[in-house]
Amino acid sequence: MHATQHTRLRIGIEFSFTWLLIHLLRLPPRAVARHIGAALGGLVWKLLPRLRRVGMRNLQLAYPDKTDPERQHILRGLYRTLGWQIAEFCQMPKYTAQQAAKFIEYDGLDHYLAAQRRGRGVLVVTGHLGAWELSSFYHSLNGYPMGMVIRRLDNPLVDRLVNRIRCLHGNKVLHKDDFARALLGAMRAGQTVGILMDTNMTPPQGVFVPFFGVPACTASGLARVALKTGAAVLPGCLMWDAAKRKYILHFGEVMDLVHTQDAESDIVANTAMFTAAIESYVRRYPDQWLWVHRRWKTRPAGEPPIY
Numbered sequence: 001m002h003a004t005q006h007t008r009l010r011i012g013i014e015f016s017f018t019w020l021l022i023h024l025l026r027l028p029p030r031a032v033a034r035h036i037g038a039a040l041g042g043l044v045w046k047l048l049p050r051l052r053r054v055g056m057r058n059l060q061l062a063y064p065d066k067t068d069p070e071r072q073h074i075l076r077g078l079y080r081t082l083g084w085q086i087a088e089f090c091q092m093p094k095y096t097a098q099q100a101a102k103f104i105e106y107d108g109l110d111h112y113l114a115a116q117r118r119g120r121g122v123l124v125v126t127g128h129l130g131a132w133e134l135s136s137f138y139h140s141l142n143g144y145p146m147g148m149v150i151r152r153l154d155n156p157l158v159d160r161l162v163n164r165i166r167c168l169h170g171n172k173v174l175h176k177d178d179f180a181r182a183l184l185g186a187m188r189a190g191q192t193v194g195i196l197m198d199t200n201m202t203p204p205q206g207v208f209v210p211f212f213g214v215p216a217c218t219a220s221g222l223a224r225v226a227l228k229t230g231a232a233v234l235p236g237c238l239m240w241d242a243a244k245r246k247y248i249l250h251f252g253e254v255m256d257l258v259h260t261q262d263a264e265s266d267i268v269a270n271t272a273m274f275t276a277a278i279e280s281y282v283r284r285y286p287d288q289w290l291w292v293h294r295r296w297k298t299r300p301a302g303e304p305p306i307y
Helices: 003-026 030-047 049-062 068-094 109-117 132-141 156-166 176-188 221-229 263-284
Strands: 104-107 122-126 147-150 172-175 192-196 206-211 214-219 232-241 246-251
Touching: 003 030, 003 068, 003 156, 030 068, 049 068, 068 132, 068 156, 109 122, 109 232, 109 246, 122 221, 122 263, 132 156, 132 192, 132 232, 132 246, 147 156, 147 176, 172 176, 176 192, 176 221, 206 263, 214 263, 221 263, 232 263
Parallel strands: 104 246, 122 192, 122 232, 147 172, 147 192
Antiparallel strands: 206 214, 232 246
């Protein structure tokens, strides 16, 4: 079988599996789907030891004072969180604003509305926190559609399927390969865009800023666009509140950007501020951040690899 035939077969199998999973988890009641999702998360925990090792290494960096059993407890919680998110994503096409309001509430919506009233566009700093797929979806259900900066999935059929669900209520996907132009256009039109900026980058697109006290190469595009356009920037994320048994869509206050005569210094300073906002949520909800990503892979010149 030729390489192209192998590729087509792989794409077809991946798409079929994804389509089947989405439709199977869409059928049962939400509570049942979440139980199934949590079980799937537990299965992945057992089947992929490499991801566990990455997660434990990251937790050693972020929480040097914790014991290994404490770190493992956090990591196992993450897999449950990811399982819940799979279930929520599959259920999303069924949700209405009224239904979703039974298990999601806002905290700080006034901060978002104040940012919107400025009229120069809104940039939402977010990350792979809580139920990030559900966050923008719920916001669009309530009449606040937004753009999302997303990396294209390797499988084009799965990419189209997932994006169709994401955009059912007016959201738009801005792919990273056309990120700068699309983002500038959105800000000039006074729109809202959410950016996941907690993944490892490489220079020159990334700059080194502290994340849990360890230099992390972080996307600087959000800071560059905010400084150029005057867009309002605020943190936002959807986190599971165990006490309330609900998701809370948090919006923080609009950030005061550092704006001096030194443009490159300002970019680093603001990127550090945005990253600190993400870190504050991770510290509050440590079992709801994507520890299995190699966040500190890129190192400053001369430093040894972490992984």
